[in-house]
Each structure stands twice: as C-alpha cells, then as structure tokens.
Amino acid sequence: MAVAAATDGSGDVNGVRGGVIEPAHLGDERTTLLGFLQRQRDLVAWKMRDASDGTLASVRMPSGLTLHGIVRHLENVERSWFREFFGGQTGLRFDWTDEDPDADMRAEGVPMAELLASYAAETELCDEVIAAASSLDATAVDPDGTYSLRWVVVHMIEETGRHLGHIDLLREQADGAVGEGPPADA
Known part of the structure; x- marks a missing residue:
C-alpha cells in the first residue's frame, strides 16, 4: 500500500496522522479500500x-x-x-474450535500490548496475501460460495468498523476516553 509520511491523504496516496492512516481522497479503488481497512486496524490500537x-x-x-x-x-x-x-494457507492456528466457536472472544490475562502486537503482525501477513492478488476481482471458493478479494476487503472493513463501535463504548465506559481518531494537529 502506498503511504506518504505525515500527509492528510488529500492526494492519491494514503497519508498518516498520529499513527493512523488517512485514506487517499483521490486514490484508485484498491488504494482507497486498503486505506480504509488499514485506518480501521490502526484505530483499534489508537483506541x-x-x-x-x-x-x-x-x-x-x-x-x-x-x-x-x-x-x-x-x-x-x-x-x-x-x-x-x-x-489458501493451511495449518493455521485459531483460537476458536467447533466445540467453542466464541473462544477467540476471550483473552483474559493476556496483556493488551501483546494482543495488539500479535494483531499487527497478523495484519502484515494478511497484507502480503492482498498484495499478491492481481486485482480486487481475484476470487476464492469455499463451500459457501465464491468471493472476490474486493468482497473480503469490504467485509473486513465492516467487521473491524463494527467492533470499533464496541471498542468506543467499552473504552468510554472504562475511563471516559472518547474520540474518533487523532486530532488534526497530531
């Protein structure tokens, strides 16, 4: 993903402010979608x-x-x-099981810094898969159907954004901290 350091994203490349991606205002579809996905990811850590x-x-x-x-x-x-x-990678570890499909939602006793570092490392590996795809029209098939990379990226923007709403509410409840992202002067 093309990222220009310390820009507001007003051009055709994604910028960054306060450690959070600013999606390109004039980017092509791939740059824009990946900018928004990375922004959601960055906001998880920022919150x-x-x-x-x-x-x-x-x-x-x-x-x-x-x-x-x-x-x-x-x-x-x-x-x-x-x-x-x-x-199509196999042998990957997941925290859920058939017997406990919500086990990935529990992380008692694991420091947040460790969870965030692991999440960041995982997103980098996922970005390698995205980068290897020839286009957002590339597809993968599973028993539930055929999906384009575009659909998967948009779904992950949706999934991460939905959970950012939960994060907003829980963080405010924890200590009163609010905010949608770093201030403009960050």
Missing part, C-alpha cells in the same frame, strides 16, 4: 492508547465481550478470511 491493562479489563458487555477479546477476535477473523480462505 487502546495510554490505558492500563487494568483499566481496559475493568469493563465488559453483558454478553461477556471485552476489549481484549475484541482484539483477539479481529486477529482471528483476518487470519481466517485473508490467509486461510483467500490465500
């Missing part, structure tokens, strides 16, 4: 900034959903969609 593990672990939804669990889940779904499904 966890400057909070202790104790603070982050102090809140949970009635369903048991936690900030730590969301990060582990996002790592697993990226691995599943990009590397296993689209990239």
